[in-house]
Amino acid sequence: MTVEANDALAEQVREALRLVIDPELGYNIVDLGLIYFVGIADGGVANIVMTTTTKGCPATNYLKEGARDGAWSVSGIEFVDVALTYEPPWTPEMMTDEAKEHLGIRGGGGW
Amino acid sequence: MVGASLSRWSMSYFAVALLALIVAEGLMTAGFGFPVAPIHAPETLALVHLIAIGWLSLLMLGALFQFVPVLVARPLYSDWLPLPTLALLLAGLTALLAGFLQLAGVISVPHSCFPAASILLGAGFSLALWNLGRTLWAARPLPVPARFVTVGLAGIAATALLGIIFALTLGGVISNPALLAIASQGVPVHAIAGLGGWLTFTAMGVSYRLLAMFMLAPELDGTSTRAAFCLGTAALTLLILGGVGAIWMDGNLDFVLIAAATLGLACAALYWKDMIHLYRARKRRVIELNSRMAGFALASLASAVVLTLILALLGVLPRHGGAIAFITAFGWLSGLALAMLYKIIAFMTWLECYGPVLGKRPTPRVQDLVTERVAFPWFLVYFIAVWSGTVALLCDQATLFRVCAGAMLLATVGLCIQFVRTRFLDNVPVPARFPEGVRRPRLLLSLTQPR
Numbered sequence: 001m002t003v004e005a006n007d008a009l010a011e012q013v014r015e016a017l018r019l020v021i022d023p024e025l026g027y028n029i030v031d032l033g034l035i036y037f038v039g040i041a042d043g044g045v046a047n048i049v050m051t052t053t054t055k056g057c058p059a060t061n062y063l064k065e066g067a068r069d070g071a072w073s074v075s076g077i078e079f080v081d082v083a084l085t086y087e088p089p090w091t092p093e094m095m096t097d098e099a100k101e102h103l104g105i106r107g108g109g110g111w
Numbered sequence: 112m113v114g115a116s117l118s119r120w121s122m123s124y125f126a127v128a129l130l131a132l133i134v135a136e137g138l139m140t141a142g143f144g145f146p147v148a149p150i151h152a153p154e155t156l157a158l159v160h161l162i163a164i165g166w167l168s169l170l171m172l173g174a175l176f177q178f179v180p181v182l183v184a185r186p187l188y189s190d191w192l193p194l195p196t197l198a199l200l201l202a203g204l205t206a207l208l209a210g211f212l213q214l215a216g217v218i219s220v221p222h223s224c225f226p227a228a229s230i231l232l233g234a235g236f237s238l239a240l241w242n243l244g245r246t247l248w249a250a251r252p253l254p255v256p257a258r259f260v261t262v263g264l265a266g267i268a269a270t271a272l273l274g275i276i277f278a279l280t281l282g283g284v285i286s287n288p289a290l291l292a293i294a295s296q297g298v299p300v301h302a303i304a305g306l307g308g309w310l311t312f313t314a315m316g317v318s319y320r321l322l323a324m325f326m327l328a329p330e331l332d333g334t335s336t337r338a339a340f341c342l343g344t345a346a347l348t349l350l351i352l353g354g355v356g357a358i359w360m361d362g363n364l365d366f367v368l369i370a371a372a373t374l375g376l377a378c379a380a381l382y383w384k385d386m387i388h389l390y391r392a393r394k395r396r397v398i399e400l401n402s403r404m405a406g407f408a409l410a411s412l413a414s415a416v417v418l419t420l421i422l423a424l425l426g427v428l429p430r431h432g433g434a435i436a437f438i439t440a441f442g443w444l445s446g447l448a449l450a451m452l453y454k455i456i457a458f459m460t461w462l463e464c465y466g467p468v469l470g471k472r473p474t475p476r477v478q479d480l481v482t483e484r485v486a487f488p489w490f491l492v493y494f495i496a497v498w499s500g501t502v503a504l505l506c507d508q509a510t511l512f513r514v515c516a517g518a519m520l521l522a523t524v525g526l527c528i529q530f531v532r533t534r535f536l537d538n539v540p541v542p543a544r545f546p547e548g549v550r551r552p553r554l555l556l557s558l559t560q561p562r
Contacts, residue, residue, distance in 0.1 A: 020469050023461045024324070026476030054324050056184030058117060058177070058462055066469025073470075092327055092394045104396035105327070 006040040013038050013046050013071045020066040022052075023059055027102055029067065033094025036085065038071075044078035046071045051090045060084065116186060117177075117462050120193040122534070123555045124173025125452060127201065129527055131165030132445065136523055139516035146509045150433050157211035162440060164204050164232070167310050168267070170448050172196070172239050174317065174455065175260065179243055182257040182320055183250035189242050196238040203231030210281065225282030229275040236271040240264055255332050255340060259316025262344050266308025269351045273301040292358050299368055300354035306436065307375055308347040310444050311412075315343070315382050318405065321451065322386070325402050326393035331385050339381035346374035372419070379416050383409065400483040400490070404450035407494045411442025414498075434504035441519070442497045449493065449526055457481050457533050463557050464536065464549050472546040475539050482538045486529045493522035 017035055018028040029035055029050065037049040048067055052060050064082050071080045092105050099105075135158060138144065144158035176193050180186055206228035212218045247253060247261055273293065279285045280294035323330045350371035357364040386409050390402075415438045422428040422435070457480040465474040500515030534554055536544050545551070552558070 017470075019471075019473060021474060021476065023465070023474075023477045024458065025327075026478055053327075054181075056181045058181060058458075059466060061116065062462060062466035062469050066466075066471075068470065070470035103327070103394075105394045 009040045009044075009074070009076055010038045010046075012074045013040070013048070013077065016070045016074050017048075017067055020063065020070050022063070025053065025103060027099050029063065031096040031099040033096070033099075034063070034090060035067070040077075044076050046074075046077050046080045048080065048082045049085055050082060051085055053090055055086050055089075116180070117459060117466075117557050118173075118180075118187065118193070119190055119557050120197060121173040121177045121459065122456075122553075122557055124169050124176070124193070124197060125456065125530075126555050127197070128166050128170035128173065129452075129523070129530070131161055131169065133520065133523055133527070135161045135166060136516055136520035140513055140520055142509070142513055145433055146504060146507070146512055153211045153214035154217075157208050157215070160204070160207055160211070163305055163310075164200065164207070167440065167444055167448065169197070169200065170452070171310060171313055172200075174448075174451070175239075175243055175313070177455070177459065178317055178321070179246050179257070179260060182260065182316070183247060183253065185246060185250045187242065188245035188249070192238055192242045196235050196242070199231050199235030199238065203228050203233075203235055206231055207278065210278065214281070223282040225278040226284050229278035229282070232278075233271060233275050236267060240268060255336055256316045256319040258340055259319065259343070260313050262340075262347060263309050263313030263316060266304050266310075266312055266347055269347075270301055270305040270309050273297055273304065277301065289359055293355065296358045296364060297354065299364070300350060300358075302436070303368070303371070303375075304347065304351055306439055306444075308350070311379075311439070312343050312347065314444060314447055315339070317451075318447065319385070319389075321454075322389055322402060322405060325454065326389065326398050327395045328389045328393040331389065335381050335388075336385055339378050339385065342374050342381065343378035346371045346378060349374065376416055376419065379412060383413055383416075399454070399478065400481070400487060401450045401454035404453070404490045404494075405447055407490070408443050408446035408450060411438055411446055411494070411497065414501075415439045415443060418501075431505055434501050437504055438497065438501040442494065442501065446494060446497065449490070449523075452530065453481065453486060453526070453533075456530050459557060460534055460536070460552055463552050465546075468546055468548045471548070473543070474546070475543045479539050479543070480533045480536060481529070482532075486526060489522045489525035489529070492518055493526070496522060 014030055014035065017030050017038075020029045021027060022029055022032055022034065025032060032053070034052065035048065035050050037047070039047045041047060048071060050064070050067055052063060064084055068080045068082045071077055092100070095103070095105065138158055144152065144155040148154045176187060206224045209218060209220065210224035210228055213220055213224060243264060247257060250257065253261065276285065276290050276297070277294050280291060285291060285294070319331060319336065322328065349367065353367040353371065354364060356362065357367045390406065415435055418438065419428065419435055422431050457477050461477045461480060468474060496515045496518035500512050500519070503512035503515055531554070532538055535551060
């Protein structure tokens with residue numbers, strides 16, 4: 001697959017991940033900045049690196065598996081690997097402007 | 112797995128605890144126990160233990176089984192131990208209440224119920240401590256909120272141990288002079304260790320983390336937080352070791368209590384300062400009802416501290432100990448508990464029902480499981496009733512106090528109806544309520560669905 005095709009597929013995966021919401025904040029995990037990386041390898045392998053708003057969150061496994069199922073729903077994706085990381089730790093600054101607006105976040109969103 | 116999962120039995124703890132609260136408020140409304148009866152009367156002691164163990168301790172344990180794993184980002188040591196723990200604590204509480212009612216002459220049973228109560232409650236609290244203690248031990252070094260909880264657990268160990276000595280003495284089992292001395296003089300140590308050490312210190316630890324999470328505020332780990340922890344730990348250590356030492360060595364117990372209270376009040380002041388900072392530094396401009404109502408509970412804690420200082424300066428603190436205990440138990444601890452339950456029930460129910468279909472189907476938000484405009488008036492009635500009830504106690508107005516207790520009962524029932532509606536997803540708009548693969552949850556038991 002070409003680089004362009006992989007990029008297009010990665011964008012489709014990111015779009016599919018918008019179906020997954022953080023239950024507490026009530027907004028999708030992509031615009032909340034919880035998805036750190038989406039990459040597509042040959043053979044339709046999606047590699048996702050994500051985090052949660054707080055370490056130890058009881059929703060962690062559901063979010064991780066939700067991301068896996070969301071990515072799997074994209075045509076052309078054969079395998080999904082979701083890795084969880086807390087480096088760097090998430091801050092509200094990582095949200096898109098729309099997400100900040102939705103949540104009424106003050107200032108830049110940094111701690 | 113990183114971190115925590117859903118606690119299976121916490122909903123059962125919450126339901127039993129709320130039932131105990133409703134019964135206790137009903138008894139207060141009916142004029143059972145203090146202030147109609149003396150503060151040391153068996154009826155009052157039955158009421159106090161129904162609130163302290165049946166309501167506050169069961170609620171706290173149910174919350175800890177869910178949130179200690181969140182605090183330390185590790186799973187609970189045992190997911191099945193909470194059930195026998197609950198059964199033992201309930202049986203022990205029933206025996207303890209029966210023992211007090213025997214003393215009051217309300218019921219007549221051939222044998223004292225106190226020895227059975229001490230064994231059952233001792234076993235129940237030991238199981239809880241073992242489960243939570245092993246979870247915390249495996250997660251060292253602990254973050255500051257988890258350290259608060261650890262010291263709080265030491266507080267329940269000490270409180271329960273003293274309680275067992277009292278119960279065995281009342282049951283006629285103990286004849287050792289040293290233990291009899293503790294039984295006759297150690298009630299203030301037992302009461303303050305329970306209310307201040309176990310319940311307040313643990314609530315402080317949990318609130319540091321939960322309020323930061325819910326309001327998107329930075330987690331506090333600075334000098335002030337660490338100083339609050341050290342002062343509180345020192346207060347509890349002095350209270351228990353110094354208190355027992357003073358009793359055994361015929362020392363001045365009042366001096367120990369005053370010294371411990373001074374440290375404890377300084378801890379509460381620092382904690383309050385931290386909470387103000389947390390609210391001011393929050394990123395969410397519009398905060399949810401649970402966080403707003405937690406603010407009312409924090410105001411009650413501040414009122415309890417200020418009231419204690421004023422009454423102590425006026426030299427009338429011992430006479431108004433009941434009012435201080437009341438605003439601490441109902442304004443601060445119960446207020447915070449009801450506020451947090453409002454969120455916790457919604458959050459746990461969401462995880463159970465909608466977590467498994469994340470990424471497969473659109474899901475509602477946690478906030479869609481509650482209706483804040485309906486719950487808010489009940490919270491308002493509850494807090495106004497508690498604050499009025501405190502004034503009634505200070506003014507020795509027993510009838511007015513019963514009216515306030517009735518209003519608290521009404522508000523609690525109103526909130527419980529909201530909790531049940533949340534649990535059964537009744538507030539979620541119908542089209543989004545049951546997407547494919549989602550079932551109506553059970554009231555008392557959390558199930559994780561196969562994926």
